[in-house]
Amino acid sequence: MKRLASSDQGMWRRQITFLLASSGSAIGLGNIWKFPYIAGENGGGAFILMYMLCILLVGVPIYMAETVIGHETRRNPVSAMSILAKQANCSQRWRWVGGIACLTGIIVLSYFTVVAGWGLHYLVSAFEGAFQNESSLAMRSTFIDLLSDPVAMLRYQTLFLMAVMLVVAMGVRAGLGVAGHVLVPLMLLALGLLIAYSHSLGDMTAAFDFMFSFNVDALNWNSFLVALGHAFFSLSIGMGAMMAYGAYMPKRTSIPAMVFTVASIDVLFAMFAGLAIFPIVFANGLAAGEGPGLMFISLPVAFGNMLYGNFMGALFFALVVLAALSSAVALLEPAVAWLNERRGLPRPLAVLLLGAFVWLLSLMSMFSFNALNHVKVVSDLTIFEALDVLSANILLPGVGLALAFFIAWRMDLRKFAERPFFGLWIWLLRYVTAPAVLLILLSTLMQHVV
Numbered sequence: 001m002k003r004l005a006s007s008d009q010g011m012w013r014r015q016i017t018f019l020l021a022s023s024g025s026a027i028g029l030g031n032i033w034k035f036p037y038i039a040g041e042n043g044g045g046a047f048i049l050m051y052m053l054c055i056l057l058v059g060v061p062i063y064m065a066e067t068v069i070g071h072e073t074r075r076n077p078v079s080a081m082s083i084l085a086k087q088a089n090c091s092q093r094w095r096w097v098g099g100i101a102c103l104t105g106i107i108v109l110s111y112f113t114v115v116a117g118w119g120l121h122y123l124v125s126a127f128e129g130a131f132q133n134e135s136s137l138a139m140r141s142t143f144i145d146l147l148s149d150p151v152a153m154l155r156y157q158t159l160f161l162m163a164v165m166l167v168v169a170m171g172v173r174a175g176l177g178v179a180g181h182v183l184v185p186l187m188l189l190a191l192g193l194l195i196a197y198s199h200s201l202g203d204m205t206a207a208f209d210f211m212f213s214f215n216v217d218a219l220n221w222n223s224f225l226v227a228l229g230h231a232f233f234s235l236s237i238g239m240g241a242m243m244a245y246g247a248y249m250p251k252r253t254s255i256p257a258m259v260f261t262v263a264s265i266d267v268l269f270a271m272f273a274g275l276a277i278f279p280i281v282f283a284n285g286l287a288a289g290e291g292p293g294l295m296f297i298s299l300p301v302a303f304g305n306m307l308y309g310n311f312m313g314a315l316f317f318a319l320v321v322l323a324a325l326s327s328a329v330a331l332l333e334p335a336v337a338w339l340n341e342r343r344g345l346p347r348p349l350a351v352l353l354l355g356a357f358v359w360l361l362s363l364m365s366m367f368s369f370n371a372l373n374h375v376k377v378v379s380d381l382t383i384f385e386a387l388d389v390l391s392a393n394i395l396l397p398g399v400g401l402a403l404a405f406f407i408a409w410r411m412d413l414r415k416f417a418e419r420p421f422f423g424l425w426i427w428l429l430r431y432v433t434a435p436a437v438l439l440i441l442l443s444t445l446m447q448h449v450v
C-alpha cells in the first residue's frame with residue numbers, strides 16, 4: 001500500500017504537537033461538564049470502572065482505526081475512505097462513512113457551541129460578581145432566564161464560534177497546532193489551581209466517597225449505554241476528527257503509544273475535573289445529582305459563597321471555554337479539509353461557509369429552549385436533545401462500527417502484520433469492539449425509534 005507523503009493541509013513537525021492537539025480535542029465539555037454528573041448519577045466508582053473498560057475495549061481500538069486511516073492516506077476523511085476502499089477493492093460507497101463522520105462533526109458543533117456560549121456568558125458573569133451570595137433558587141432562575149433569551153445566547157455563541165473559525169482558518173500548523181500548544185498547558189494550570197482550591201476549602205473526603213464508592217446496585221443497562229456513548233464523545237471519535245488529525249501526524253510516530261497516552265490523559269482529566277468540582281459542591285451542602293445543571297446552577301452557587309469565589313468561578317469558566325475551544329476546532333476541521341481538498345475551496349472560504357452553516361443550524365438548538373420548546377422530535381425530545389441523541393447515540397457509534405468493520409474485515413492488513421499490538425488490535429475490533437457497538441446501536445434504536 002503506497003503511503004502519501006504529506007497532507008495537502010500541511011503536517012505537524014513534532015509528535016508533541018499531535019499529542020497536544022489531540023488531547024485538546026479530547027478534553028472538552030465532555031470531561032468537565034458531562035463526566036462528573038453522569039458518574040454521579042450512575043453510581044460513582046462502579047460506573048467509572050465500567051467507563052474505563054469502554055474506553056479501553058471500544059474507544060481505543062476505534063481511535064486507532066481512525067488515526068491509522070488518516071495517517072495512511074494523509075487525506076480528509078472522505079478521500080481517505082475512498083482511497084482505502086479502492087485499495088481493498090471495495091465499493092466507493094465507503095467514502096460515505098467519511099462524509100457522515102464530517103457531517104456529524106458539524107451537527108455536534110452546532111449544539112456544542114451553544115453550551116460553550118453559556119460557559120462564556122458565565123465567565124463574564126463571574127467576573128462581574130454575579131454569583132456573589134446567590135441562592136440555588138436565584139441561580140436556577142438566572143439559568144432559566146438565559147435559556148429563555150435567544151439574543152443573549154446568540155451573542156456569546158457567535159463570539160465563541162468566531163474564535164473557532166479563526167483558529168481553523170489559520171491552518172494546521174499556525175492554527176490547530178499552536179492552539180494545542182497554548183490551550184492544553186493553560187487548561188492543566190487552571191485545573192491544578194482549581195483542585196488546590198477545592199482541596200483547601202472544599203470537602204475532598206465527601207467527593208472521594210461519591211466518585212469512588214463502589215455502588216454496583218446503581219449500574220444497569222442504561223448506565224452501560226451512557227458509558228459507551230460517552231467514551232465515543234470524550235475521545236472525539238466517530239466524527240472524523242481523529243482521521244483528520246492522523247493525517248497531520250508526523251511520519252515516524254507510534255500510533256498505539258500516542259492513542260493510549262491521549263486516552264489516559266482524557267480519562268485522568270475527567271476524574272480530576274470531578275475532584276475540582278464535587279468538593280466545593282458538597283462543602284456548600286448542595287446536591288451532586290443535579291444533572292446537566294450541575295455546572296450552571298450548583299457550581300456558581302458554591303463559588304458565590306466561598307472565599308475568592310468570584311475569581312475562582314471565573315477561572316473555572318475560563319477553563320470550560322478553553323477546553324471547549326480546543327475541542328470545537330477539531331469538530332470543524334474534517335469538513336474544512338474535505339471542502340478544501342475535494343472541492344478546491346481555499347481554506348478561509350471553506351471555514352466561512354461551514355461556519356455560517358453551523359451558525360444557522362445552532363439557531364434551532366437555541367430556539368428549542370424558548371420559542372420552539374413545544375417542538376418535539378422523536379420520543380418527546382426537544383430539538384437540542386434530539387440532536388444530542390442523534391449524534392452521540394446513533395451517528396457516532398454508527399460511524400465507529402462501520403470503521404471497525406472496514407478495518408477488521410475489509411482492509412488489506414498485510415503491511416501492518418509486523419507492527420506492535422497489531423494482532424490484539426484486530427482481535428479486539430472483530431470480537432469485542434464491533435459487537436459491543438452493534439449492541440449499543442440496536443438498543444438505542446429500539447429505545448428511540450421503535
Ligand code: PHE
Pocket residue numbers: 025026027028029030031233234235236237239241327328330331
Ligand atoms: N471530546 C470532546 C469533549 O469531550 C468533544 C469532541 C468530540 C471534540 C469530537 C472534538 C471532536 O468534549
